[in-house]
Amino acid sequence: MSAPNDRLELFVALSAALTGVKAFRLRGTGQAEAYLAAVEAIVPWPIIDDLFSQFAALPAGDALEPALESGILADPRLGAVARNLILLWYRGAWSQLPPAWRASFGSSAGDTNHVISSAAYQAGLQWEIAGAHPVGARQQGYGSWALLPAGEDTP
Amino acid sequence: MSEAAEFDVVIVGAGVAGALAAGQFAKSGLKVLVLEAGPDTTRDLASYNAHLETFYTASSKGAETPWPPAEGAPQPDGADLFKQEGYFVQRGPHLYGSTYTRTFGGSTLHWLGVSLRMLPEDFELRARHGVGRDWPIGYAALAPWYDRAEHAIGVSADVEEQRYHGLTFTAGYDYPMRRIPPSYSDRVLGAAVNSLEVDLGEERVAVRVRSYPAARNSIPRGDYQPIGALDIGSDGQERSTYIGERCEGNTACTPICPVQAKYNANKTFARADRRHLTLRSQAVASQILFDGVTGAVSGISYKRYDDPRSTSFNEEVATGRVYILAAHAVENAKLLLASGPQSGEGQVGRGLMDHPALYAWGLAPFNVGAFRGPQSSSGIEDFRAGGFRARHAAFRFDIGNDGWRAATGAPDATVIDAVTNQKLFGRQLRTQLADQLSRQVRMSLAVEQLPDPDNRVTIDPAYRDKFGNPRPVIDYRIADYTFEGMAAARKVAARIFRQAGIKDCSRSTAELRFPTAIYDGEEVHYHGMGHFAGTHAMGSDRSNSVVDEFQRSWDHPNLFLLGSGSFATMGTSNPTLTLAALALRTADHIIAKLHDGG
Numbered sequence: 001m002s003a004p005n006d007r008l009e010l011f012v013a014l015s016a017a018l019t020g021v022k023a024f025r026l027r028g029t030g031q032a033e034a035y036l037a038a039v040e041a042i043v044p045w046p047i048i049d050d051l052f053s054q055f056a057a058l059p060a061g062d063a064l065e066p067a068l069e070s071g072i073l074a075d076p077r078l079g080a081v082a083r084n085l086i087l088l089w090y091r092g093a094w095s096q097l098p099p100a101w102r103a104s105f106g107s108s109a110g111d112t113n114h115v116i117s118s119a120a121y122q123a124g125l126q127w128e129i130a131g132a133h134p135v136g137a138r139q140q141g142y143g144s145w146a147l148l149p150a151g152e153d154t155p
Numbered sequence: 156m157s158e159a160a161e162f163d164v165v166i167v168g169a170g171v172a173g174a175l176a177a178g179q180f181a182k183s184g185l186k187v188l189v190l191e192a193g194p195d196t197t198r199d200l201a202s203y204n205a206h207l208e209t210f211y212t213a214s215s216k217g218a219e220t221p222w223p224p225a226e227g228a229p230q231p232d233g234a235d236l237f238k239q240e241g242y243f244v245q246r247g248p249h250l251y252g253s254t255y256t257r258t259f260g261g262s263t264l265h266w267l268g269v270s271l272r273m274l275p276e277d278f279e280l281r282a283r284h285g286v287g288r289d290w291p292i293g294y295a296a297l298a299p300w301y302d303r304a305e306h307a308i309g310v311s312a313d314v315e316e317q318r319y320h321g322l323t324f325t326a327g328y329d330y331p332m333r334r335i336p337p338s339y340s341d342r343v344l345g346a347a348v349n350s351l352e353v354d355l356g357e358e359r360v361a362v363r364v365r366s367y368p369a370a371r372n373s374i375p376r377g378d379y380q381p382i383g384a385l386d387i388g389s390d391g392q393e394r395s396t397y398i399g400e401r402c403e404g405n406t407a408c409t410p411i412c413p414v415q416a417k418y419n420a421n422k423t424f425a426r427a428d429r430r431h432l433t434l435r436s437q438a439v440a441s442q443i444l445f446d447g448v449t450g451a452v453s454g455i456s457y458k459r460y461d462d463p464r465s466t467s468f469n470e471e472v473a474t475g476r477v478y479i480l481a482a483h484a485v486e487n488a489k490l491l492l493a494s495g496p497q498s499g500e501g502q503v504g505r506g507l508m509d510h511p512a513l514y515a516w517g518l519a520p521f522n523v524g525a526f527r528g529p530q531s532s533s534g535i536e537d538f539r540a541g542g543f544r545a546r547h548a549a550f551r552f553d554i555g556n557d558g559w560r561a562a563t564g565a566p567d568a569t570v571i572d573a574v575t576n577q578k579l580f581g582r583q584l585r586t587q588l589a590d591q592l593s594r595q596v597r598m599s600l601a602v603e604q605l606p607d608p609d610n611r612v613t614i615d616p617a618y619r620d621k622f623g624n625p626r627p628v629i630d631y632r633i634a635d636y637t638f639e640g641m642a643a644a645r646k647v648a649a650r651i652f653r654q655a656g657i658k659d660c661s662r663s664t665a666e667l668r669f670p671t672a673i674y675d676g677e678e679v680h681y682h683g684m685g686h687f688a689g690t691h692a693m694g695s696d697r698s699n700s701v702v703d704e705f706q707r708s709w710d711h712p713n714l715f716l717l718g719s720g721s722f723a724t725m726g727t728s729n730p731t732l733t734l735a736a737l738a739l740r741t742a743d744h745i746i747a748k749l750h751d752g753g
Contacts, residue, residue, distance in 0.1 A: 020585030065581045073580060083574050086584070090570045093214060118211035126566040129585060130592035132526030135560065136210055136407035139414070142373075145404050145528025145556060146336040149593060 007052070011036045014055045017068055018082055019089045021125055026089065029123040034116055035088055042094065042110040043081055051078045077105055090129075092120035162188040162433070163749060165455055165475035167440040167490070169193075170261025171731060172717040172738040173481035174423035175307055179742035181431040185749060188433045188473055189424075190455065192228035192482070193258030194463045195436035198421045200386035200396060206264075210411050218265050218685065219254050221411040225463035227622040228257040228439050236670065244618045244628040250670035251631040253509050253683030255483050259436055262483070262685065263419040265410040267530060268370040269553070269729040270310045272301050274540055275321040277726030280605075284544040286636065287605045287724040291695045291704040298325065300736035305368070306331045308418040308735055309381060311402075312368035319365075320540040331379040334366045335402055338556045340523035340596065341366070341533040347655035353647050356543050362651060364554065367534045370418035370731075371402040382422045384415035393425055406557050408530040435473075437463065440482065441624050443494035444472070445711065452478040452714045458622050466621040477713050477745055481738070484720035485627050488612045488690035491716075493625050502701050504613055506606035506689035508725050511633055511681040513600045513641055514562035515648035517657040522593040525558035526566065532556060535598075538647060539727040548603040548640025551727045552648065558595035559660075564668070566592050596657050599684075600644040603727050604637050606689045633681070638674040641681070686730050688719040705744045706737060715741055 012032050016023040026032060040048060051072065058067040073079045080101040087095045093115045096102075102111065115121050122134040131150040133140055164180050166173045169191035180187045196202040210221040217233040224230045231254040235241025245251060255262045275294035280287035302325055304310075311332040314324050337345075345364035352361050372381040383399030399414035408417050415422075424434065437460050444454040455478060458468040480487040488504040535552040543549075559565035569592055573579045579587060610632060614625035652659045669680040694700025697709035706721045708714040717738050719730035 018580050020580070020582040068581070073578070083580070086574050086580055087571060090574075090588075091567050093567075095571070113214045115212045115214055118208050121211045126570050126588065126592070127526070129589045130526050130558070130566055131522070131524065131589070132592075133404075133406070135216075135526070135557070136207065136405050136411060136413050139403035139405045140527060141403055142401040143336045143404075145338040145524070145532070146342070147524075148339060149522045149524030149527070151522070 008032060008036055010052050010056060014052065015085055015089055017055070017064055018086045019125060021089070029125070031092065031116070031120050031123045034120060038088070038094055038110075038116055039081075039085065042108050044106055044108075047077060047081060047105065051081055054078060088116070090124055090126045092116055092122070092124040160474045160476050162186045162473070162475040164188070164477045164479060164745070165190070165473045166479040166481055167455060168261065168480065168482035168486070169259050169420060169424070169434065169436070170481060170483065171263050171308070171420045171423070172734055173479065174420035174427075175304070175735055175738045176479060176481065176717060176742040177432060178307075178423050178427040179739065179746065181428040183746045183750070184431060185746065186431050188435060188475065190438040190440055190457055190473060191259050191434070191436045192225075192439040193256075193436065194225055195259045195434070197258060197260045197264060197419070198385055198387040198425070199389075200384060203384070203415070207411055207413050216410065218410045219256060222256045222258055222264055224257055225437065225460070226466050227458060227460050227468060227620070229620050229626075230255060230257045242620070242626055244615070244626055246628060246630050247632075249631050249633050249672050251507070251509065251629045251683060252511070252670050252681065253685045253687060255485070255685065255687065257486075260419045260421045263731070266417075266685070266731060267408045267729070268417045269534075270305065270308070270312075270368040270370045270732040271536075271728035272322060273726045273728045273733050276540055277724065277728070280544070280724050284542075286545065288694070288699070290723045291693055291700075297733075297736055297740070298323070300740045301732065302328055303739050304732055304735035306379070307423065307739065308370045308732070309372060309422075310368045310370050310732070311335050311373035312366065316366055317368060319536060329376055330368060332373040332375050332381060335369050335371055335373050335529060335532050337366050338524070338528045338532050340519070340525065340556060341554060343519070343523055344554060344596070344655055345533070348651050351651065351654045353650055355538065355541065355643060355647070356546065358541050358543060360537050360541065362535060362537055364533050365536055366532060367536070368732075369529065369532070371408070371529055372400055372416040373402060382426070385421055385425050387425060391429055402529050404528045406526060406528060406530055437461070438471075439468070439622060439624065440490055441470075441493065441622070443478070443490060443714070445495065450711050452711055458624075468622060476749065477715065479715045479717055481717040484687040484690045484718055485612050487716050487718060487720050489614060489625060489627050491691070492612075492614045502692075504690050505608045505611045506692050507610040507612055507629070507631065507687070508604045508606060508689040508722070510601040510684040510686045510725070510727070511604060511637060511641070512602060512684050513645060513679070513681055514597060515600060515645065515652065515659070515661045516559045516562045516595065516597040517652050517659045517661065518591065519594045519596050520656040523596060525556070525593055525595045526560070528556040530555065530557050535651070538644070543643070546639065547643055548605075548637045549727050550600055550602045550640050550644040552644075553599040553601065555597035555599070557597070558592060559597050561599065562597050565595060569595075598648055598651075600641070600648055601684050601727065602637050602640040602644055603725065605634065606692065606724060607632065607634060612690055633672055635674075638672075638679065641679060642675070684729070686719070686725065688722040688725045688730055690720040691716045692723045693721045694723060706741045715745065717741060
């Protein structure tokens with residue numbers, strides 16, 4: 001892949017590979033900067049740097065996902081952080097890293113279960129992926145729920 | 156009664172019962188004071204929306220999440236159930252799983268909005284089925300008040316769909332708004348199961364997915380005007396919002412309707428005649444004062460605070476000719492018990508009920524459009540009546556539109572399971588989540604509970620809140636009658652899932668989020684429905700009840716206790732509509748008496 005040198009671009013490219021959702025849709029949530037800032041505030045920088053550089057070295061195309069699994073997700077130090085990035089994008093919330101990871105690689109004060117922001121909650125990928133809307137926001141309008149679900153075009 | 160009374164009527168509690176009664180009094184020209192324990196932060200739009208922000212940013216989203224209590228007016232919270240450090244002191248053997256809200260508007264701020272009438276046979280459970288007890292009034296006496304309550308709170312339904320189990324309606328009557336459109340998933344489930352017949356003991360019951368009456372705004376009939384979001388300024392004037400005159404499908408009735416298309420008690424206050432109505436928030440009633448000779452109430456002592464985050468207060472006394480406790484089934488009982496031993500021959504607080512409920516959840520064979528619409532829009536009402544009630548509890552199903560959210564915490568829980576346990580990522584993760592989330596189906600199986608004198612609210616000087624008021628001590632046990640109803644409900648739910656081709660996932664996950672009981676050697680995971688009832692039941696005479704059919708205390712002639720605490724039994728309907736009808740009936744009774752000079 002062409003090497004994205006900008007840190008945010010690299011973060012979004014990594015996130016796209018991890019979430020299975022294309023980079024332009026991730027950018028469209030408006031949350032990329034906030035999520036990168038959250039990760040940088042919680043996870044030690046050397047770990048983030050290693051995560052990014054490992055990812056930048058992975059092959060592109062169909063080989064990317066297998067390489068991501070063996071090179072990053074299976075890694076005891078990077079894997080838990082990568083999985084947390086997936087949860088972050090789908091939920092708009094940070095999940096505390098697993099106890100074993102915290103014991104081995106350190107814990108920071110910010111590593112608690114928390115919603116990044118009200119906008120992040122609403123931008124969680126889980127709602128759109130479900131063909132729905134965030135609970136309590138972006139309502140679809142009176143009676144919309146009686147219609148065929150999105151993507152189900154035939155009666 | 157007191158010569159120098161400041162008000163005609165003093166009401167404790169700015170929830171639905173207090174609001175409806177206050178509105179009637181003000182309309183008839185009586186001077187009313189309403190004391191509300193919680194802060195007044197729900198009637199102007201900016202403050203209401205701040206509660207919505209609290210919900211969005213909360214990491215755990217329970218029924219009370221948007222409505223944090225003041226220091227001096229604590230409330231139960233689902234998160235406290237397993238910590239034994241909440242507001243309730245739970246003595247078991249089973250946990251009482253329900254919560255309520257102490258703020259302006261009360262628990263209508265987070266209720267689901269289901270507005271079913273009780274069935275005629277629910278009022279005569281002892282006479283018809285030999286269990287429970289009978290009410291001193293029947294369905295026919297209450298029916299006109301149901302009509303009025305449905306218009307007062309704004310209920311959407313089509314009357315022709317609601318005639319079942321002996322429910323009758325006034326000739327020509329219909330609900331003020333058309334039914335909420337059933338969801339796509341309601342329709343596909345109905346298409347699959349509406350031909351199904353299920354055997355329950357010796358009875359054969361035909362299943363039907365039916366739209367239930369809901370206090371959520373829909374298309375009005377006649378000249379009815381739906382009331383949407385409130386925005387009441389500090390000058391008391393209401394500003395137009397043009398929001399919430401229809402349900403917009405936020406899938407968040409509980410814990411907070413973002414557009415206020417769902418009824419909350421503040422709407423009733425907003426329509427009341429303000430010339431005769433005084434609303435006093437941050438005023439925690441702490442003691443009822445009695446005349447030692449007549450037993451009549453001479454005043455209500457309350458603790459007024461300026462800062463909801465502070466534990467300091469001033470004590471004041473409110474006086475009236477008539478006093479009404481409309482503070483909630485638990486709070487009414489607590490306040491009476493805290494005021495001395497002179498009430499109710501030991502019956503106050505006894506007979507506490509709920510609808511202990513199970514969840515059934517599964518995966519539909521195709522996309523049903525989960526997580527859209529109001530939280531639910533249909534139910535299965537066919538098991539609310541029948542000869543089986545002599546042996547076990549009746550039950551009703553609520554069919555969710557919100558995937559497995561209530562049962563497992565989906566979609567978050569589904570995502571976490573896929574990522575953390577199944578180790579999915581990338582395109583496979585996205586594909587599986589899209590497939591599974593849209594197919595999630597959930598039903599709540601709410602089961603009747605009979606009044607048991609040992610299920611009760613008491614107080615104990617050892618347990619006090621930060622204002623020194625007593626905390627409710629709860630004794631609660633689910634009886635075999637209800638457990639057997641649960642077992643029958645579970646079988647029916649499984650049969651319905653099978654008929655609809657829904658893969659039953661009910662036992663596989665997340666059960667530890669709920670209270671556990673053991674019945675017949677098996678663990679039962681149940682949850683509360685928020686349907687507190689029975690703590691000051693009505694009856695035909697003082698030997699079997701705390702209040703009469705007008706909710707008047709047998710012991711204190713100018714004291715009325717409003718709310719589901721007055722229910723003799725509770726059937727299977729959600730209690731709000733019935734307690735609203737009773738509140739209107741009581742208000743008219745009091746108005747007639749006061750205008751009589753009584």
